[in-house]
Amino acid sequence: MLKTNFEKVVMQSVQGKIHHPINPTPFRVDVNGRAHVLPATGGISYNVKVGDSAFGWSGDHVEPGVSIRNEDKNENGALMIFACIGNEARVVTGDAKGAKGYVIGKHGGIDHVLIQFKQEDLEKMAIDDKILIKGFGQGLKLLDYPEIEVMNIDPRLFLNIPIKEQDGRLSVPVAAEVPAYLMGSGIGAATAFSGDYDLMTEDIEEIKRLGLDRLRFGDIVLLRDCDNTYGRGYLKGAVSIGVVIHSDCIKMGHGPGITTIMTCKKDLIEGYIDEKANIVNYINYID
Structure with a gap:
């Protein structure tokens, strides 16, 4: 563990x-x-x-x-x-x-x-x-991975996610991987410890090609080349993990919202595709 x-x-x-x-x-x-x-x-x-x-x-x-x-x-x-x-x-x-x-x-x-x-x-x-x-949840630290920031997630939920440790890196179950060029509204925010930012969906053919049209509320996703450590921006090699929290949108630059739960400036996080990678499958501690 x-x-x-x-x-x-x-x-x-x-x-x-x-x-x-x-x-x-x-x-x-x-x-x-x-x-x-x-x-x-x-x-x-x-x-x-x-x-x-x-x-x-x-x-x-x-x-x-x-x-x-x-x-x-x-x-x-x-x-x-x-x-x-x-x-x-x-x-x-x-x-x-x-x-x-x-x-x-x-x-x-x-x-x-x-x-x-x-x-x-x-x-x-x-x-x-x-x-x-x-x-x-805020203030949760990974003692063996100080370069990975954890945020916006209940520690009990986090520890229920089947994250694997492999050769000094963490492998996280995800429903899909999102490339940085599809992240829109919310880019440049001062902090990722609050709110979300949107997966842009105007190019619906690209969304379908990547399988992102199958995303559900609560799905865990990997954001490639996205640094959410001190705000939200692009950084080659950075990786963030987030949860889908609101629906698709019709406005330019918008789409399903994603709240960040993990981020690292270095390539210390990877994802493995798992159809069960949704928060509903990991919450078992509330009466």
């Missing part, structure tokens, strides 16, 4: 409320200049969940599960940083009080944390219900 500082990682509460969808203008313009009226970010997505395809939805930047945030900018900044994929979430107000779920992603720009709950619990929830998250 990988040696980590698991016992020293702090677990701390963060909280937000279910955020109403926002739509300042009725139209969203696609890459061909056509205007569309479509569901997008926020609220409760009753029929879109982790494990479903990230493609084909009649929507734009659709967020599976429940989307939460705080209106106070500083509080929401803390929520976006310290909530990690795989963290336990619990409803603390409203008819679904006591229901438990888990964090499935962090969506930058709109600054939402995304949480999956059981269907019967979704039916009881309402806009503005408050949800508490046991923020746990």
